[in-house]
Amino acid sequence: MSTPARQPSGRQHAAGAFDVRNVIAGLIGFYGVVLVLVGLFGESAADREKTGDVHANLWSGLVMVVVALAFFLWTRLRPIVVEPTHEPGEGTDDGSA
């Protein structure tokens, strides 16, 4: 991810919503919130029997929310800067110009 010697050339911008970490955070976070809600308000006796009396939805949901927050923080702290599009065959760092 880090290429120290690269020249800053052309138009650069943060990846923003296209950064896959934000997509992961969004989806897993949404799943987490839904599961927490189901765990708090929608658990049936049949569900409890399946899980062997564990609050499976609630706990899984909480873990997912934490993971989502971690991804969100990571994106905030280390944003990806998108390089302008390269010519085909160019844009590698292996020194073979």
Added chain:
Amino acid sequence: MGDLRLDANWVDYLLVVVYFAVVLLIGAAARRRVSDSLDFFLSGRSLPAWVTGLAFISANLGAVEIIGMSANGAQYGMPTMHYFWVGAVPAMLFLGVVMMPFYYGSKVRSVPEFMRRRFGTGAHLVNAVSFAVAQVLIAGINLFLLASIVEALLGWPLWLSLIVAAAVVLSYITLGGLSAAIYNEVLQFFVIVAALTPLTLIGLHRVGGVGGLIDKVRESGNGEQLTSWPGTELSTFDSPVWSVIGIVFGLGFVLSFGYWTTNFVEVQRAMATKSMSAARATPIIGSFPKMFVPFVVVVPGIIAGVLVPEISKLKQGQESGLDYNDSMLGLIRDVLPNGLLGVAIAGLLAAFMAGMAANISAFNTVFSYDLWQQYVKKDRPDGYYLAVGRWATVGATVVAIGTALIASGYSNLMDYLQTLFGFFNAPLFATFILGMFWKRMTATAGWTGLVSGTLAAVVVAVLSEDALGAASTGALPLSGQGASFVAASAAFVVDILVSVAVTTVTRPKPVHELAGLVYSETPREQRTDPDAHRLPWYQSPTKLAGISLVMVVVLNVIFR
């Protein structure tokens, strides 16, 4: 898939629908960035290594792996771990450390293209055509499994599930190309982990923890399935010594090196990175999650063997409404409450879709660059090949629907076809590794080695008891996995022998044409990253590979 029904409610459907919406959004977002054909086929060589590393294993974490490996877990127990610790991780490390410098450094756009530059068109055609055909057929198998989950879930007829599933995959690849496929693979990885981890933990809780699981497996009379070595039941060799040799050499060396180091579906993910170090790190980073995947795929299979009534009946040798391939779905049905059930369904659909998308995106690259550009229409503008790639995607998807329909009628036929494609992989590794390190090896040796190696594997399969079903004669006392280990080993040895023999009587390529392709003719700068010494340890391919190797050895010792 037997007569399994999952009791999904509206919350589960909501989670699934949201997943599909995100997938299509990614396709649309990726489209804005696709400006030339390299962007479409190789993501403009711009992705970070952790993304391609996860995509690397995700592309492989499709239907065949999840359904197949949990089924093996239910049937054979711990020896199934070999498919990951012996049959994948070492080969992935070898790819990153030894072979990737040639793939990435020579700037080829596909694995067959490397073959063409090293050995000319003979070996190239063999490789490109067999790969392209295999990908379309395997895409069909993934599509069939995907549609059968939709069928079990929604009760839609198979043909409708097939078309809807194919349309979703088609729309996001044609829109976004490889970027969209890779981003979805990464997303899919997290969803499938989010689904399978609670499944495994709740399953363990239900059987009384790890100790309870061990006791229950022993009680059912399958105590030997708790140890991974020597795995005689898996290899089907009676002698424990031969079983270990078969697993280490047949599975761990020939089959897995053939698959992981030459399969363009995998290598393509590494080619989409921005630097040599990132390309080399891709399979190595992937090896870390890969070694832990079996804990959420194989272990649920083992749990299903004692917890799901139909599967434990199977293990006692009785008839039941399900078969081993239903282990994972059976466990999901029995332990996941609504809510988590939705995550699991989304994860499975995602995995099967990503598997198919990986096959198709690798197919369209090989079709456009290696077949169309090379043999049909040369020297057209870049945009032309981009269009060819998009049409190839549509064509491959339509063919995959056809394959899936065939698969639904003749499930055994598809198994045999997959066995057959395994035979194409085994000699490939021999040819690549000889070609990369032996500059004298000739173009004629390239294709004759491949063809004779493949034939050797087919001959062994025909002589075995059941590798090709009714086509096998039973002259050799080999069956099941043991037969494929021996077939692949025969392919490897024959390929090497023929290549060496043919090389001695044919003329080698001029040395100056081998730069970047053969170790001794490649300048050091071209196969190394000039910034490599400045990278911290967690980005250095060789250091990471060392850590991964130690970890996988430790896992083998703990779970021996």
